[in-house]
Amino acid sequence: MLDKFRFSIVKNYKIFFAISIIFLTIGFGSMIMRGFNLGIDFTGGSIMDLKFSKAVTITEVRDVLKTHDLGNSIIQLESKDTSATSAEGVLIRTGVIDDAKRREVMSDLTSKVGKFDIQRVENVGATIGGELIQQAVMAIVLSWFLMIAYITLRFEFRFAIAAIIALIIDVSVTLSYFSLLHIEMDSSFVAALLTVVGYSINGTIVVFDRIRENLKLRRRTETLTDMIDNSIWQTMTRSIYTVGTSLFAIISIYLWGGETIHNFSFAMLVGFSSGAYTSTFLAGPLWLFLRGKKAGE
Amino acid sequence: MRWNELGKFLIIALAIIGGFCVYINPLANSIKQGLDLQGGSHVVLQAVETPEFKVDDDAVNRSVKIIERRINGLGLTEPVIQRQGKDRIIVELPGVKDPENAIAMLGRTALMQFKDDRGNVVLTGKDLKDARAQVGQGNAAVVGLEFNDEGAKKFAELTARNIGRTIAIELDGKVLTAPVVQEAITGGRAQISGQRSVEEAEQLAILLRSGSLPVKIEVLENRTVGPTLGQDSKEKSIKAFLIGIAAIYVFMLVFYRLSGIVADIALLLYVMLLLVVMRYLGATLTLPGIAGIILSIGMAVDANVLIFERFKEEVRKGKTLRSAMASGFSRAIITILDSNITTLMAAAILFYLGTGPIKGFAVTLALGTLLSMFTAVTVTKFLLQFLVFANFTKNPAWFGISAPDASAAKVEVEEKPKTERVVRKVDNHVKKVGPQAAPKTDSKEAKK
Numbered sequence: 001m002l003d004k005f006r007f008s009i010v011k012n013y014k015i016f017f018a019i020s021i022i023f024l025t026i027g028f029g030s031m032i033m034r035g036f037n038l039g040i041d042f043t044g045g046s047i048m049d050l051k052f053s054k055a056v057t058i059t060e061v062r063d064v065l066k067t068h069d070l071g072n073s074i075i076q077l078e079s080k081d082t083s084a085t086s087a088e089g090v091l092i093r094t095g096v097i098d099d100a101k102r103r104e105v106m107s108d109l110t111s112k113v114g115k116f117d118i119q120r121v122e123n124v125g126a127t128i129g130g131e132l133i134q135q136a137v138m139a140i141v142l143s144w145f146l147m148i149a150y151i152t153l154r155f156e157f158r159f160a161i162a163a164i165i166a167l168i169i170d171v172s173v174t175l176s177y178f179s180l181l182h183i184e185m186d187s188s189f190v191a192a193l194l195t196v197v198g199y200s201i202n203g204t205i206v207v208f209d210r211i212r213e214n215l216k217l218r219r220r221t222e223t224l225t226d227m228i229d230n231s232i233w234q235t236m237t238r239s240i241y242t243v244g245t246s247l248f249a250i251i252s253i254y255l256w257g258g259e260t261i262h263n264f265s266f267a268m269l270v271g272f273s274s275g276a277y278t279s280t281f282l283a284g285p286l287w288l289f290l291r292g293k294k295a296g297e
Numbered sequence: 298m299r300w301n302e303l304g305k306f307l308i309i310a311l312a313i314i315g316g317f318c319v320y321i322n323p324l325a326n327s328i329k330q331g332l333d334l335q336g337g338s339h340v341v342l343q344a345v346e347t348p349e350f351k352v353d354d355d356a357v358n359r360s361v362k363i364i365e366r367r368i369n370g371l372g373l374t375e376p377v378i379q380r381q382g383k384d385r386i387i388v389e390l391p392g393v394k395d396p397e398n399a400i401a402m403l404g405r406t407a408l409m410q411f412k413d414d415r416g417n418v419v420l421t422g423k424d425l426k427d428a429r430a431q432v433g434q435g436n437a438a439v440v441g442l443e444f445n446d447e448g449a450k451k452f453a454e455l456t457a458r459n460i461g462r463t464i465a466i467e468l469d470g471k472v473l474t475a476p477v478v479q480e481a482i483t484g485g486r487a488q489i490s491g492q493r494s495v496e497e498a499e500q501l502a503i504l505l506r507s508g509s510l511p512v513k514i515e516v517l518e519n520r521t522v523g524p525t526l527g528q529d530s531k532e533k534s535i536k537a538f539l540i541g542i543a544a545i546y547v548f549m550l551v552f553y554r555l556s557g558i559v560a561d562i563a564l565l566l567y568v569m570l571l572l573v574v575m576r577y578l579g580a581t582l583t584l585p586g587i588a589g590i591i592l593s594i595g596m597a598v599d600a601n602v603l604i605f606e607r608f609k610e611e612v613r614k615g616k617t618l619r620s621a622m623a624s625g626f627s628r629a630i631i632t633i634l635d636s637n638i639t640t641l642m643a644a645a646i647l648f649y650l651g652t653g654p655i656k657g658f659a660v661t662l663a664l665g666t667l668l669s670m671f672t673a674v675t676v677t678k679f680l681l682q683f684l685v686f687a688n689f690t691k692n693p694a695w696f697g698i699s700a701p702d703a704s705a706a707k708v709e710v711e712e713k714p715k716t717e718r719v720v721r722k723v724d725n726h727v728k729k730v731g732p733q734a735a736p737k738t739d740s741k742e743a744k745k
Contacts, residue, residue: 100401118397135650143646151639188658206636209632238599245599245602249595250595253588257537264585
């Protein structure tokens with residue numbers, strides 16, 4: 001079915017490497033220049049998502065916050081009409097504050113602005129945020145080492161290195177998107193990233209598994225390049241189908257799963273797409289070059 | 298057509314579909330829901346060292362006990378109080394009605410002191426036997442105190458020595474009430490008045506009953522989800538779940554026809570098994586956890602896609618449906634194992650390092666990967682075998698396989714003779730022994 005589209009992936013490696021390099025350059029540039037939009041899980045701070053029984057204005061809320069020296073907090077109205085000046089739903093973000101102080105602010109809001117229901121309140125101390133960054137980095141790096149160990153055991157070291165390079169690219173691409181679009185990162189981002197790691201390596205392993213199998217069946221006349229191309233194309237339908245079904249799942253979470261899980265699913269959407277790309281177009285050629293061969297050999 | 302095999306297929310298929318329709322809802326509802334779905338507070342408390350109070354193992358343990366008593370006074374279902382590391386305590390309050398007050402209460406030191414008019418501390422909370430909210434004179438809310446024997450003695454002395462003078466009852470240095478003593482009280486009972494409401498009196502009573510904390514406790518982290526948002530998240534995630542699944546189902550049907558139906562039935566069983574296992578492990582269903590389930594369905598399909606694609610390839614090489622199926626399964630299973638183990642490793646790290654909802658996600662991801670390997674490989678295999686052995690059709694198109702094409706011939710030439718021989722042997726085997734032989738040939742091929 002796919003044969004009419006068939007072309008050599010290994011011989012055209014320059015195009016695929018270039019796409020990745022251009023993207024990563026932009027991504028790293030953005031990470032350095034713009035940095036990340038780290039949520040309170042990382043930086044510490046508090047979020048109060050409140051639903052007042054009557055519509056309130058930003059000024060009313062800010063006046064109360066000012067009396068607690070929190071005048072520079074971010075206050076957003078939650079209204080479908082973006083030009084609305086008052087709404088029942090209000091989202092307040094402050095810097096790091098003591099939970100006792102936050103409670104005082106909330107009881108002041110009740111007495112001065114009006115009664116409300118709590119939708120969501122999060123208050124994270126600065127220490128916890130620092131710990132999370134540490135844990136996240138540790139988790140991702142640990143996962144890489146585990147994968148290297150496993151693939152070396154089941155395949156060989158060069159497969160492991162090629163797979164990890166693909167993986168590092170996927171993680172970097174996901175980080176790039178979050179930096180470029182300045183999307184807020186929270187603790188679930190780390191979970192999404194690790195899922196990307198688990199999934200992306202999955203696709204790479206399916207391709208490598210074919211290469212491993214074809215390596216045994218290979219005749220002397222067949223070049224390594226052709227063999228890799230054959231392996232990639234033999235698994236192409238599977239790659240497309242699997243990407244399809246996983247993306248169905250993620251897109252439905254992204255579109256209908258609600259605001260709370262939006263960024264979580266977006267990270268996976270980006271990571272999975274990148275994972276599909278790197279497993280298909282980069283992993284095979286990378287392995288060939290790690291064996292010290294050039295495309296065509 | 299062999300009705301026997303077709304009958305087996307239909308019975309199992311209908312049993313799974315029927316079981317799914319009947320049990321899915323009660324099953325899903327019986328699983329413990331995370332705070333992000335049912336609403337509630339997740340609080341991390343930190344014991345802080347002060348000049349007066351040292352943070353040591355014993356002090357933290359006693360604090361856990363005291364906080365536990367305070368929470369039990371709130372009357373919540375299944376609250377969690379857990380010590381974490383050296384000096385932290387994790388508290389989960391599902392469905393708490395007044396989270397602000399409840400959290401404020403957790404960290405209160407609640408040191409009660411009775412002082413005479415010169416400021417000498419005569420009695421403390423340790424002398425109490427019980428404290429209850431009561432309705433006093435003029436319908437005012439009060440807290441009734443009952444002293445233990447020693448406390449009653451001390452209180453009788455205190456009141457006897459201070460007739461006509463004020464004594465003060467303080468909580469954490471703040472005066473709760475400062476009555477003038479009229480007469481010596483010997484019954485071992487006293488009342489604290491000045492409470493604004495019965496709720497406030499009840500809260501004070503709980504604090505006094507539970508005792509004072511031996512160390513200073515601060516709220517390090519607080520995550521509260523209101524019941525409305527929880528309900529909203531639940532409804533939305535169910536919707537996302539249904540849409541995601543429907544898309545995957547249609548996809549499998551369109552591309553794999555009969556095999557697709559088999560895979561879809563296996564998926565139903567998979568979802569049920571996952572919920573059953575979660576229930577019996579006492580796992581908590583969180584919002585990321587539901588996303589994990591949807592995702593794991595997408596990935597469970599991967600195992601089937603791998604198998605079916607192999608199946609197709611083998612048919613295109615000119616094999617019969619039967620032998621193509623057998624070798625399709627046995628070859629794909631190695632790939633499935635290798636690729637799923639990496640996902641399991643990622644899930645294990647998440648579980649080890651994550652907290653709360655993230656842990657819930659890791660659990661569903663790991664369980665999902667394990668179970669999907671079982672259903673996608675074993676269950677699909679049996680069902681598909683029944684269908685193929687039923688001789689229902691010999692046309693590969695029914696299994697979503699287009700007729701052998703030109704490229705297939707090329708692949709076959711490339712194949713080494715050695716594998717051809719093995720395949721032929723498998724063929725004979727199947728013919729001689731029948732359906733039972735298939736698993737055996739599998740293991741043989743897998744070893745190779």
